[in-house]
Amino acid sequence: MIEGRIVKINGPIIQAEGMGACGLYDVVEAGERRLIGEIIRLNRNLATIQIYEDNTGMRVGERILSEGRPLSVRVGPGLMGRIYDGIQRPLKDLYAMSGTGLKPGVKSDALEQGKTWDFVADADEGSLIRAGSLLGHVRETERLDHKVLVPPSFAGEERLVWTAPAGSYTVDEVVARGEKGSQFSMSHIWPVRKPRPFIRKLGMTEPLLTGQRVIDIFFPISKGGSAAIPGGFGTGKTMTQHALARWSDADIIVYIGCGERGNEMTDVLREFPKVVDPRTGRSIMERTILIANTSNMPVAAREVSIYTGVTLAEYYRDMGYHVAIMADSTSRWAEALRELSGRLEEMPAEEGFPAYLPTRLAEFYERGGRVSTLGGDTGSISIIGAVSPPGGDFSEPVTQHTKRFIRCFWALDRELADARHYPAISWIDSYSEYAEELRDWWQHINPDWLEVRTQALDLLKREERLAQIVKLIGPDALPDNQRLVLLCADMIKNGFLQQNAYDDIDMYSVPEKQVLILRLIMTFYRRSLEIIQAGAPLVRIRSLESVERISRVKSRIPNDRLEEFRDVEALLEGELGKLKKEYSA
C-alpha cells in the first residue's frame, strides 16, 4: 500500500505528495472518506488526481492510499441487467445503502458477492491453455451463455491440471488450475483505459439491423461499425438510441447515459424489462448493461464512464458476441474532458477543448469493430454515439472530429423535429459508408433492397430540388409529372421514413416489411407516372384510396402478417389499372 498526503484541492482535481511509487492512471482512495480517484498526471513526487465523487469537506493533509494498480472494472457473470455508475458501482446497491441521494464514499462490489453460478467446465484437464482459451461456461441469463475464458493478461501457455466439477461457484472461487500454479476464477479485473487484445480486425459484412426503416434501408450500419447521431436538443438522439437498444439485433447492449438526464435512465429501467426481444422471446433487459453517470453526478466519473462501458463491451465481444454500445452523449463526455483539462490549466485548443480531444475520440471509436478474438471466435462492437452540438451547429469541434472516426452519420434535423417528423434523421445530410459493403448481404435477403433504395433516394433528391422552386412559385405552377414527385416524396416521408416509437406496430419493422413498403410506394410512383404521361391529371391520382392506404400501411400491417401487403398491392393495381384504361382508351 502506497500512502501519500493531499497538498492542494481545486474542485475534483487535487494534488498529493508521496505518491512516487504509483503509476499513471492508478486508482487511489483519497481523504478520510476514502473517495475513489485516479492519478492523471505524475510529476516526480507530486501526483495530480481526479476524484470521482463529490469531495466537499476534503482537507489538505488528509491521507491518500493506493494499491498501485490502474483504474479497472471487474468482469465476470452477473453484469447483465444491472445499472452501474461511471466507475462501475452498482446503483441498486448504493440505493439500498444510502437511499435516494448518492453519498460520497459509499462502496459496493460490482459483481454480487456470494451469488453462485452453475459452472460447467469445457476444457479438459491436461489441455494446453493460453489467453482467451475457453475454460467453461455459465448460463448468465436464460439466453446468454457466458463463456469463462482465460483472461487476456495471462502470459504464455500452461497445461490445466484441474477443472472444477460441474456445480455452483461464486465469481471468486477457483474453477481451474494450471501446472505452474496459475489459478482461474470466473471473474477478473481489467484496466478501463486499456483496450482488450484480439487477434485482428476483420472486414464488416453484416448489418446491425435496427428495425428503424430510415436506418436499415437508407443509412445502414454494420455489425462492428460506428455511427454518430448529432442533433440539437429535443431532436431525438435519446429516442433513437433507445429504439436501437430495444430493437437492434445485437446479442448484448451496453447503454451509457453519459451526462444526461436521470429520468431517461429510469425510463430504461422501467420499460426495458417489459420489452420482449422478438428474436429470443425474452426481456431485452436480460441482454442489457446500463452505465448511468447523469449530468448531476460527478463530472470526473462521467469522463471515465465511456471507458467503463466499452471495456464491458469488449469483455462480451471476446466471447464471440455482437455487442452494440449506445453512448448518450459523447459531447457531455468531451465537456467533462474540457472541464478537467481547464482545472489542470492545460492550453486549450478550439472552444476550450483540450488539443487531445480528437485523439481521445479516435481511441474510443477504435475500440469498436469486428474482430477475431483470442479464443478464435468472431465478435463485434458497434458504437453509436450521440453528439449534442451547441446551438445545433454541426461545425463545432466535437461533431467535426467525431465525423473523422465514424462511417455512418445520422444527422438530426431541427426542422423535421419541429414538424414532429420522427425520427428526424435528415435524408439529405446523413450518410452511411457501409451501404456498399452490405450489398451482398441484402442481395441474399431481399434483392430488391438496392433497387428501391436507389430509386427512393433519387426521388427524394429530385423533390428537394423541386421544393426550392415551390418555395418561390408555389406547387401549382409545376407540371403534373413533377407534382407527382412531390406527392410520392410525401408518401415516402409519411409512410416510410416517419416511424412512431410509441406505436406498437410501427416501432419496429423487420427488413422484409421495410422493403415491401418502399417497393409499394415506388411501384405507385412508376405506375402513376405512366398514367400522367397518358394524360390523366394528378388530382385523379391524389384522390385514390391507395394513397391513403399506402401511407398508413406501416402502422396497419404487423411484422408477422406481411401477406396482407398483397391486398394493398391489389388495390393499387386495381385503381391505377382502371385509370390507365380510362386514359389510354
Add this chain to the structure above:
Amino acid sequence: MRGLEFKGLNTVSGPIIILRRKENVGFGEIVTIRDREGAEKTGRVIELSDDYAAIQVYGPTTGLSTDETSVEFLEKPLELVVSEDMLGRVYDGLGRPMDGFSPPFSSTFLDINGDPINPYAREYPRDFIQTGISAIDGMNTLIRGQKLPIFSGSGLPHNRLAAQIIRQAKIRGQDESFVMVFAAMGVKYDVARFFIDTFEEGGVLSKVAMFLSLADSPSIERLITPRCALTAAEYLAFSLGKHVLVVLTDMTNYCEALREVSSIRGEIPSRKGYPGYLYSDLASLYERAGKVSGGQGSITQIPILTMPNDDISHPIPDLTGYITEGQIVLSRELFQKGIYPPVAGLPSLSRLMKDGIGPGMTREDHKDLSSQLFAAYSRAKSVRNLVAIIGEEELSPLDKSYLSFGDVFEKKFLSQGEMEDRTIEETLDRGWDSLSVLPRDELYRIKTELIEKYMPMTEN
C-alpha cells in the same frame, strides 16, 4: 459554536479573497467574513493549498481591507434550516429570513447543494397536470415531477403565464394541491411583487416559500438562491411528501452571475464567455426535480429564462433545453399579433407528455390529435411563407384550407384569457374544431375511428 477565526487577507479580487491559513479547513466549507465595521458576509472555500485558501464571497467585497478583515471558518457546508414552517415565509437570496421573523424552529439542517439523486431511486413522472391552458395541456402537457422551462424574451408575458400556471395547476380528480417554492434571481422588485400579489389573490401565500435575490442584491448571491429554494423543495417533497411547484426566475441572471465569477477566476471560457461547466452547473439545479420511489411527493420545476436577443441558440436556452424535459417557447410574432399566451407552436415540446396522456389520463384522442395539430400547424406555417411570395390567390384549395386552419388554430385554440381555465376536454374539442377546416384525408396522423368519434359534424 464559533469556528476557527483568522484575521487578515492576502488579496481581494472581485468576489474572491485569498488568505493564508494556519489551521486546516475543508474544501467547500462555509465562512463568515467580518469587515472593519463588523458587518458580516458569507463565503465559501473554493480552493485550498498547503498554505492558502481561496474564498468566494457571496456579497460585495468593496471596502474589505486586507488587514482589518477577519474570516471565520464554520466547518460545514452552506446549510438551510428546513421545516414545514418555511411555507408562508420570505427569505433573502442566501436563505436568511427577510420578513422580520426568526428562522423556523427545526433541528434539520440540509446542505444546499443536496446529493445527486441516484437514477435507480427515481420514479418516472407520469401524472397529468391540468394547467387550464390549451397551448400547454393540449400540445405540451406538463407532468407532475417534470422540469419544463419557459423560454421567453424581454417584454414577453412569461410572468403572466407562470402566474396563470400557478393559479390553475391541478391534478384532476384529486383535491390535493401544490405547495410552491419561488426563487427570484436578479429580477426587479415589481416582478417579485407581481408574484406575491398573485399568491395573495389566490389566497395561497401561506403555501409558498419565497427566496428573493432581487436586482439590487449582489449578483453573486444568485448562485446560492436557487440552491436554497431547491433544498427547501426537496425537503417538502421528499421528506414531507408534498407536491411542490418550483418557479425559478430569471435563470439568465443566474448564468450571468456564474460567468462573472468564472471570468474573475480567470477560467478558460467556452461559448460567449460562459464557463465550460455551465451545462453541469445548470444540470445540478434542473436535475433536482422529479419523483423518487417510496416517496409521495414530487418536484415540478418551471424555470423561466429570457433569451438574449430572442436567440434560442444562445448558450443559456440551448444548454437548458439539453437538460430539461422540453420547453415552452414564447414567440414575439404571436405576441405582436395580440395572441395570449404566445406559445410558439413548433419549437415548444414536452417530452414527458407521451406517458401522461391518453385514455384514463386525459382522453383517448389526445396523442393522435396533438400530433396532427403539430403537423397541420407546421404545414400552415410554410403555406404562410408561400403567401408572402406568390400571394394568396395563387394558392391551391388545399393550401388555402391550411391557411385558414392556421388562423382558426391560433384564435380558437392557442388564444385564451388570462383568467380562463379550460378543462382538457374543452381544449381537445377546440383542437378538433380547428382541424375541421381541413379535408378529412389530410388527417393522416389520426386513427379513423377517432376521427369518426370526435370530429364535429359540419357541412363538408
